[in-house]
Amino acid sequence: MRYEVRFSGFGGQGIILSAVILGRAAVMYDNKYAVQTxxxxxxxxxxxxxxxxxxDDEQILFPKVAMPGIFVIMSQEGFEKYGANAPKDAVMLVDSTLVHSRPACKYLEIPGTREAKQTLGKDIVANIVMLGALVASTHVVSEAALEKAILDSVPKGTETLNIKAMKLGIDLGKGSKQHEVT
Amino acid sequence: MTFDDWYRQDRLPHIFCAGCGNGTIINCTLAAVDQMGWKKDDTVFVSGIGCSSRAPGYIVTDSLHTTHGRAIAFATGVKMANPDLNVVVFTGDGDLAAIGGNHFIHACRRNIDLTVVCMNNQIYGMTGGQGSPTTPRGCFSTTTPTGCVEMPFDLCELAIAAGANYVSRWTSYHVKELEKAVKVGLETPGFSFIEALVQCPTAFGRRNKFRQVADHVEYLRAHSLLKAKRDRLIEAGEAVPDDMFVVGELARRKRPALGVKP
Amino acid sequence: MTRTEFWQGNTACAEGALAAGCNFFGGYPITPSTEVAELMAAKMPKKGGVFIQMEDEIASMASIIGAAWTGARSMTATSGPGFSLMMENIGYAVMTETPCVVVNVQRGGPSTGQPTMAAQGDMMQVRFGSQGDYAIIALCPASVQEMYELTAKAFNLADQYRVPVFLMADEIVGHMREKIIIPDSMAKTPRKALVKGTLPFKPDADLVPGFPQFGKGYGVHVTGLTHDERGYPCTTNPKLHEALVRRLVDKIESARHAIADFDIINPDARQVFIAYGAPVRTVQQVMHDRPDKNIGFLRLRTVWPFPEYALAEFKNAKCFLMPELNLGQMAREVERHVRVPVVNIQKLGGELHTPAELVAALEAHR
Structure with a gap:
């Protein structure tokens, strides 16, 4: 099974780190192949x-994503530039705190930034909340693999905060109603 | 041993013109190296391109005759990779101050443990007498046929401003002083810069009223202003003659250095 | 025990160099190669090696040559205009037979061009960019795994042939992260030392002289001028100059079978892809999606010296298809060795050819 996931937001939100963590989870802990660009x-x-x-379960040859099936969008500009054209059969997680548009595909509204700030007191971990929600709703990697990859990647001393953020995201992902294409 | 023991006898005769000042500077440098008691096997001479840069080719040690202006950058690689080696750079005014100016100031800034001896003949000798960054205003060269209109670099002030630990200037007339200065440079950890003004009868002298070699050397002597004397003039509020250049030890300090033998 | 990592190509490059015993890195930051320098800055001192950030790429190249003469395995990494600045001292490394490794993570040019986008526009510059006639070795990685392995291999080739060896990567391979299996250890070819009493630039039977390392009592004079076997400048003897330059070229060209690293897939095919670097990945995808004995593939890891004899393996080839991230630099090299059409599938702008584009080329030239 091949999954293609696109993350977009504004610089500073940890968009690249989210993608690296996801790829790392797949390769290091789910024994799969991954390419991150x-x-x-x-x-x-x-x-x-x-x-x-x-x-992918198999070795990845062509390393570029043509049109992803899964989107994680964390800013309005990111939506307009990298999310608005999502194909109808895609699924998109939008950070409903910061993105006011909605796509023409299936989508989940995850208030990642608001929850990170209100529940955890740190909006910096919004990307980790979104990663948790992504994994809970799409199962692209296992939750155990995600947790380990997060622990590998975040700064020392922030592990507890980040794992809380991931778990918060998993709960939000499981509880969120998927909006169908209208 | 004397300086003579450091020459490759099988490479003589050398290519320098009759009356060239470079031989004096190389002799002084080798005499200072010899006094250091350095082993030939542990000593490396590096140079770029130009008359001065042919010097390492006449010395028995390992030597690297590199590209124009880049000698200090090559020497930085040698010294950083093996700080046990003693590394001396021969260069000239065109090599050091024009094409190699950036490498020079950054080596001073890093204060890397090299000794750089610059034979400043105020002209491009090897290519036949073009103006250099140290050609004095009004002097003639093939590229300043009506007299140089640009201001020259003061290489020592540049080295001091950029951070070198040891800086001195002498001329081909001041043999003993120069030898001593090079030795202090070799002894000083960090970047040592010794500028030696030299006569170049072929490319500079014959275009600038120094038909006789001795005339040019005498000019260098007569226009050298000892640093101590310059300082006294300033202290007394008297004018420093603007046709003279300062000679002597111009900087000696202990800024943190790079690549020093452990 | 091997281990798995999820690394960026540039990380793999630096790690491969360290695994190969690289102990001197002189560099200057430039996108998209900077991560190599950053990792070297962090790791090299812990391994007892030297990292130095030089004032420009001219100085970077000079520093690694100086370091090499003290016996170091030295490397620099650059991109775009930085590679242009290195050309002068690359020629010096060739002329003085200095073993060293230069990584070029290629980006869009000319000039400052596209700093963050991929290209393969320096394939001819690496071969001919410095003045005069000469030969070098250039390798092209197509994966993070190969960023590691070919970097390590570059050091061995540099030491064996006493020549600068180039890792001609591109922004795609340099910046993407993927799975990599780290081997236990890398085979290391020792640098052949000069036998004391032998003239320092007198070649052995393999046309490569032994290496007179600085500080070992050889008293060698190294110059970029045309020199005799003693290493002394000898610049006006036509025969000596010709013999020297021919040897510098021949020591590489005559070893091209030994240096060559390529794969041949479906040698009986009628249509044959040739690719190196990132476009390899698109060809692999097409071959995976359309298994067909009539589609062949010459997949190059060694690009220079060009292994032209590999082309003859495809006896039934009716055409060669070459996707390149340039306007046909290596296609021109292939053209001079074959009698059938060479279809250059050009791509500029920084993106990789899509599988559909290569399929279209297959259909158009069937």
Whole structure:
């Protein structure tokens, strides 16, 4: 089974890190193959950041994503640039705190940034909340693999916060109603 | 041993013109190296391109004759990769101050443990006498046929400003002083820069009223202003003659250095 | 015990170099190669090696040559305009037979071009970019795994042939992360030392002289000028110059079978892809999706010296199809070795050919 996942948001939200964590979870802990790529612009902060991950049981040959089946969109500009054209059969997780548009495909509204800020007191972990919701709703990697990959990737001293964020995201993902295409 | 023991006898005669000042500077440098008691096997001479840069080819040690202006960058690789080696760079005014200017100031900034001896003949000798960044205003060269209109670099001030630990200037007339200065440079951890003004009868002298080699050397002597004397003039509020250049030890300090033998 | 990692190509490059015993890195930051320098800065000192950030790429290249003469396994990494700046001292490394490794993570040019996008526009520059006639070795990785393995291999080739060896990567392979299996250890070819008493630039039967490392009592003079076997400048003797330059070229060209690294798939095919670097991945996808004995593939890891004899393996080839991220740089090299059409599938702009584009080319030239 081949999954193609696209993350987009603004620079500074940890969009690239989210993709790296997902790919790492697949390769290191689910014994799968993954390729992670990203769009590099000159901006280090702001702008629209985008990163993609392919996860496959077999070795990945062509490394680029043509049109992903799964989207995680965390900013309005990211939606407009990298989410608006999502195909009808795709599924999109939108951070409903920051994205006001909705796609023409199936989507889940995850208030990642609001929950990170209100429940955990740190909006910096919104991307991890979104990752938790992604895994709970799509099962692209196992929850155990995601947890390990998060622990590998986050700064020392923030492990507990990040695992809380992931679990919060998993709950949000499981509880969220999937909006069907109208 | 004397400086003579450091020459490759099988490479003589050398290519320098009769009356060239470079031989004096190389002799002084090798005499200082010899006094250091350095082993030939542990000593490396590096150079770029130009008359001065042919010097390493006449020395028995390992030596790297590199590309124009880049000697210090090559020497940085040698010294950083093996700090046990003693690394001396021979260069000239065109090599060091024009094409190699950036490498020079960054080596001073890093304060890497090299000794750089610059034979400043104020002209491009090997290519036949073009103006260099140290050609004095009004002097003639093939590329300044009506007299140089640009201001020259003061290489020592540049080295001091950029951070070198040891800086001195002498001329081909001041043999003993120069030898001593090179030795202090070799002894000083960090970047040592010794500028030696030299006569170049072929490319500079004959275009600038120094038909006789001795005339040019005498000019260098007569226009050298000892640093101590310059300082006294300044202290007394008297004018420093603007046709003279300062000679002597111009900087000696202990800034943190890079690549020093452990 | 091997181990698995999920690494970026540039990380794999730096790690491969360290595994190969690289102990000197001189570099200057430039996108998209910078991660190589950053990782070297972090890891090299812990391994007892030297990292130095030089003032520009000219100095970077100079520093690794200087380091190499003290016996170091030295490397630099660059991209785009930085590679252009290195050309002068690359020529010096060739002329002085200095073993060293240069990584070029290629980006869109000319000039500053597209700093964050992939290209293969430096394939001819790496071969001919410095002045004069010469030969070098260039390898092209198509995966993160190969970023690791070919970087390590580059050091062995550099030491064996005393020549700068180039890892001609591209932004796609340099920046993507994927699964990599790290081997236990890498085979290391020792640098052949000069036998004391032998002239320092007198070649052995393999046309490569022994290496007189600085600080070992050889008293060698190294110059970029045309030199005799003693290493002394000798610049006006036509025969000596010709013999030297021919040897520098011949030591690489005559070893091209030994240096070559390529795969041949479906040698009886009528249509044959040739690719190196990132476009290899698209060809592999097409071959996977359309299993067909009539579609062949010459997949190059060694690009220079060009293994032209591999082309003759495809006896039934009616055409060669070459996807490249340039306007046909290596296709021109192939054209001069074959009698059948060479279809250059050009791509500029920074993106990889899609499988559909290659399928369309197959259909159009069937």
């Amino acid at each position: 990203q769009v590099y612009g000159p901006e280090a902060r702001g702008g629209a950041s985008m990163s993609q991950v392919i996860i």
